[in-house]
Amino acid sequence: MPGVLGRIVQERAGDYAAASPELGPARPAARRFEAALSGPGLALIAEVKRASPSQGAIAPLDPATAARAYETGGAAAISVLTEPRHFDGNLQALHDVIGAVGLPVLRKDFVVHPAMLREAAEWGASAALLMVSVLGEATGAYLEMAHHLGLDALVEVHDEAELDVALKAEARIIGVNNRDLTTLNIDLAVSPRLIRLARQRGFAGVLVAESGYRTPDQIAEIRPLADAVLVGSSLAGSGDLGTAARQLMTP
Numbered sequence: 001m002p003g004v005l006g007r008i009v010q011e012r013a014g015d016y017a018a019a020s021p022e023l024g025p026a027r028p029a030a031r032r033f034e035a036a037l038s039g040p041g042l043a044l045i046a047e048v049k050r051a052s053p054s055q056g057a058i059a060p061l062d063p064a065t066a067a068r069a070y071e072t073g074g075a076a077a078i079s080v081l082t083e084p085r086h087f088d089g090n091l092q093a094l095h096d097v098i099g100a101v102g103l104p105v106l107r108k109d110f111v112v113h114p115a116m117l118r119e120a121a122e123w124g125a126s127a128a129l130l131m132v133s134v135l136g137e138a139t140g141a142y143l144e145m146a147h148h149l150g151l152d153a154l155v156e157v158h159d160e161a162e163l164d165v166a167l168k169a170e171a172r173i174i175g176v177n178n179r180d181l182t183t184l185n186i187d188l189a190v191s192p193r194l195i196r197l198a199r200q201r202g203f204a205g206v207l208v209a210e211s212g213y214r215t216p217d218q219i220a221e222i223r224p225l226a227d228a229v230l231v232g233s234s235l236a237g238s239g240d241l242g243t244a245a246r247q248l249m250t251p
């Protein structure tokens, strides 16, 4: 895996190399994250994102305060980055956000070990991100582990081959990332193309457009196609997160 993605995956694998892969007992599926994205209209997943490889430092957000602002601004769910080296995230941020809002919370990380899912469930997250670019054919096994733990899974794809893997794994929620994680280039045409393709292939689950959205006009393009949109940098760096969330999503 080339580029920054390869480096992050290697680092996260090292972080969890000594962790137990035991999941523990099965937990009931609450499906709160899925339900929050399934209502009428385009739902917003607003991301607590303090830094990133593409932007460097974005804003020194207090996670709980940021999440409350997003909730006030109309978000349907919150995404919290827990990767420490490149995104300035951590599990405490996840914990703080879960305690601060009534919305379902997604653990956004580079899941490479079952312990990362166990942690997400134990800390009270509703969902975890599973990246096909990272997990490949193991995506289905990780999806089963997430469901065993009562978690929803946002299964992320960036091209047609990855979409095929997500469909074969019987993902219920598929996210299409506009950002190529090897080059970090953003192409907002990726989500519409793959979302249409997923529907043509009979996918009846939840479809999420991810990354690169900054303006209401860009949101208008994806509104008729996606069930939800995941937005991080443009909201996190806005200075007034609640107002920015509401203005972005106002048609």
Ligand SMILES: O=C(O)c1ccccc1NCC(=O)[C@H](O)[C@H](O)COP(=O)(O)O
Pocket (backbone or CB within 6 Å): 004, 005, 047, 049, 052, 053, 054, 055, 177, 179, 181, 184, 210, 211, 212, 213, 230, 231, 232, 233, 234
């Ligand atoms: O954001 C990055 O630079 C990045 C680099 C390498 C791997 C992942 C990366 N981002 C993860 C995400 O998918 C985004 O945080 C999320 O979709 C929100 O994107 P944006 O609204 O563009 O911040």
